Amino acid sequence: MGTVSAGTAHKMGVVALTLVTASNMMGSGVFMLPTNLAGVGYISLWGWLxxxxxxxxxxxxxxxTSLITPRTGGIVAYASDAFGPFIGFxxxxxxxxxxWIGNVALLVAGVGYLSYFFPELKNPSIGSVVAIVIRWGFITLASFGARVAGRAQSFTASCMLLVVLGIGVVGWFWFDPAMFTQVYNGTGKSDTSAIITAASIALWGFLGVESAVVSSGQVEKPEYTVPRATVYGLLIASVCYVGSCTVIMGLVPHEELVNSAAPFADAARYxxxxxxxxxxxxxxxxxxFGSISGWLILQSEGPRAGAQQGLFPKFFSDVNKNDVPMKSLIFTGVLMTLVLLMTASPNLAKQFEAVILMSVFASLLPYMYALIALPIIMVARKMNRGRSxxxxxxxVVIGMIYSIFAMLGSGTDSMFWGVVMIMLTIPLYCFVAAGRNKKGVEILYLDEK
Incomplete structure (x- = not known):
């Protein structure tokens, strides 16, 4: 995987990438989390912490890691650097x-808010069809390149901040402590279990913290831009999340909030x-819907880098004139259509929670590999001395502890299908190894006697 080169006029700078990173984290997470966390109760504050x-x-x-070794593909590339091609695959x-499952959640959340105007969208069949149509519309938009997506998302991120900060700041004047403390633990399980569940749900809101790193192939001067956009985006998201979710739980009655398809709209109405x-x-x-643009970049860059290294089929790296891997996006678009149909539920909040827990579990393995990759890379580069x-x-230790607990809190269904997914990568790698061998790439790492 080659080192990322300096950007061109068609790539994103610090401001655009910060907004993309923050918007990727907050795009749907912040808009539906009040509903999902209300079901846990206000014990979810510990999950936030x-x-x-x-x-x-x-x-x-x-x-x-992005400063030490900037790579196209970001955290995916770091795992391959530290652990080899199988782990990279x-x-x-x-x-x-x-x-791409995260993109399904964005669509579910967007349709949930559309149902505020068009109640018939609460019908699972109608809502799924509308989500599918919107999805393919954004694939068309993505074909024009990262610069167009960045501009679109800069505008939509501004809309998001207006709503989130508006409710999260002004809403305190309507905040009712008695309403907020109405349900401490609504899970019916132990407090520890409830906190872990809340942490897993809350992690969905921060999926995308690595957006700047993974999108490094689409930005100017990644060694300068990526670290700053990562930290700035996280700070923006953290403030908005905790403030707005807390306020809404003290604004909207609990029984209404746990079934709400548009919690911010309901809070503004109150x-x-x-x-x-x-x-x-x-x-x-x-x-x-605007944050879908950033997630499309995110979901295409990893497999694109993998295809360039021979870990994914070649069509994942085939690009159009705007440097967009359209074949990859079309393929995942078909998969997302199937997931939308399979998870369709009369309760949009339940559908959203099922989808996000699937996405959270799938993200945790790459996160853990990328975490451990840093000390390995630092040791390999003779940087394993001193306070840094x-x-x-x-x-790394803190991140690993958190990731393990978040994985445990994602639920038995998510864990089951996640383990199946991980196991399937083992036989699939045989095809990757065969392809690499055909190209003359070394696939065994043994000292021949």
Whole structure:
């Protein structure tokens, strides 16, 4: 995997990449998390704390690795560098699956807010068809390249911040502590289990913290731009998440919130009336669907880098005149269509939760490989001395602990299908090895006697 070259006029800078990173994290996570976390109860605040600490560790490690060894493909490339082609292949598969399933969640959230205006969209069949049509519309938009996607997302991120900060700041004047503390633990399980569940759900909101790293092939001066965009995007998301989710749980009655398909719109309606709810819902729709552009970049860059290395089929790296791997996007578009149909549910919040837990589990294996890759790379480059190495080693340990607990909290169904997915990468690698051997690439790492 080659080192990333300097950007061109068609690539993103710090501001655009920060907005893409923040928007990728917040695109649908922030708009539906109040509903999902309300089901856990206000004990979810501990889950937030646990998650933010873990995600800060992840962000710092990913940013440091991008400084040491900038690569097209980001965290996927780091796993391959540190562990070899099989782990690189396994990581690429898992990350790719996480990214396009994440796009399904964006569509579900967007349709949920559209149902505020068009209640018939709560019908699973109608809602799924609308989501599929919108999905293919954004694939068409993505064909024009990263610069167009970045501009579109800069606008939609502004809409998102207006809603989130508006509710998260002004909403405190309507905040009812009694309503917020109505349900402490609504899971029916132990407090520890509830906190771990909340941490897993909350992690969905921060999936995309590595967006700047993975999209390094699409940005200007990645060694400068990527670390800054990663940290800035995380800070923006953290403030918006905790503030807005807490406020909404103290604004909207619990029984209504746990079944809400548009919690921010409902909160605005309680604050200022129906017109405000309509405006909040409209802006939320723009933000949810707008963040799809950034996720399309994210879901195509990993397999694109893998295909260039021979780990994925060649068509994943075939690009159009705008340097967009359209064959890859079309292929994943078909897969997303199938997932939308398979997860269709009368309760959009339940459908959203099922999809995000699938995405969270699929992302955790690449995260853990990328975490461990940093100390390995630092040792290989003779950088394993001093306070910097010790600091990042501690960050790796914190990130690993968090990732393991988040994986445990993703639920038995997600864990089952996640293990199946991981096991399938083992026989699939036989085809990769055969292809590499055909090209004359060494596939055995033995000292011949």
């Amino acid at each position: 646990f998650t933010i600490i873990g995600v800060i560790a992840l962000a710092l490690v990913f940013a440091k 396994q990581t690429t598969v898992c990350y790719w699956i996480s990214a 604050m200022f009336g129906k017109t405000a709810g309509n405006i909040a819902s409209a802006l939320s729709i723009i933000a949810c 190495f010790m600091f990042y080693t501690v960050m």
